[in-house]
Amino acid sequence: MNFHTRKWVKPEDLNPNGTLFGGSLLRWIDEEAAIYAIVQLGNQRVVTKYISEINFVSASRQGDIIELGITATEFGRTSITLTCEVRNKITRKSILTVEKMVFVNLGEDGLPMPHGRTEIRYVKDQFKDDEIGG
Numbered sequence: 552m553n554f555h556t557r558k559w560v561k562p563e564d565l566n567p568n569g570t571l572f573g574g575s576l577l578r579w580i581d582e583e584a585a586i587y588a589i590v591q592l593g594n595q596r597v598v599t600k601y602i603s604e605i606n607f608v609s610a611s612r613q614g615d616i617i618e619l620g621i622t623a624t625e626f627g628r629t630s631i632t633l634t635c636e637v638r639n640k641i642t643r644k645s646i647l648t649v650e651k652m653v654f655v656n657l658g659e660d661g662l663p664m665p666h667g668r669t670e671i672r673y674v675k676d677q678f679k680d681d682e683i684g685g
């Protein structure tokens with residue numbers, strides 16, 4: 552799993568208990584996962600369909616640097632399934648896991664549209680496509 556995005560936990564991200572507010576974390580994850588799905592499917596019109604159980608494994612505190620990891624586990628006909636982990640960048644302690652997040656690829660009519668993708672595309676492969684005009 553690649554951990555792309557880092558976040559610095561700031562006062563505005565805390566709950567009344569003084570630890571990272573779950574809603575802030577879920578917002579970051581949904582955005583990170585949506586961007587991942589958009590890049591993988593090559594289409595900006597992608598929506599969150601399903602999020603499985605969310606396990607808040609351990610608390611994060613102000614000043615912590617955390618990192619968000621996403622990877623694709625399945626390519627469907629119109630959907631992509633991702634798995635997610637958030638961990639402390641320094642200690643590597645797990646903060647949250649989401650087993651399954653499903654995003655659906657939409658056409659201009661807003662209906663599910665086949666995406667034709669079957670495997671993870673890495674940045675180097677995308678640049679390779681650009682070079683040959685693909």
Ligand SMILES: CC(C)(COP(=O)(O)OP(=O)(O)OC[C@H]1O[C@@H](n2cnc3c(N)ncnc32)[C@H](O)[C@@H]1OP(=O)(O)O)[C@@H](O)C(=O)NCCC(=O)NCCS
Pocket residue numbers: 597598599600601626627628629630631653655661662663
């Ligand atoms: C996304 C949406 C267009 C899909 O419509 P739908 O009628 O469920 O479409 P389909 O039944 O054709 O399913 C589309 C894909 O989602 C998958 N899917 C549907 N329901 C699912 C569920 N509960 N869990 C996992 N996957 C599901 C299907 O398996 C299918 O994938 P596949 O083509 O790879 O096999 C519709 O549900 C919707 O607009 N939901 C709201 C999305 C939204 O507003 N999200 C929040 C903001 S981003």
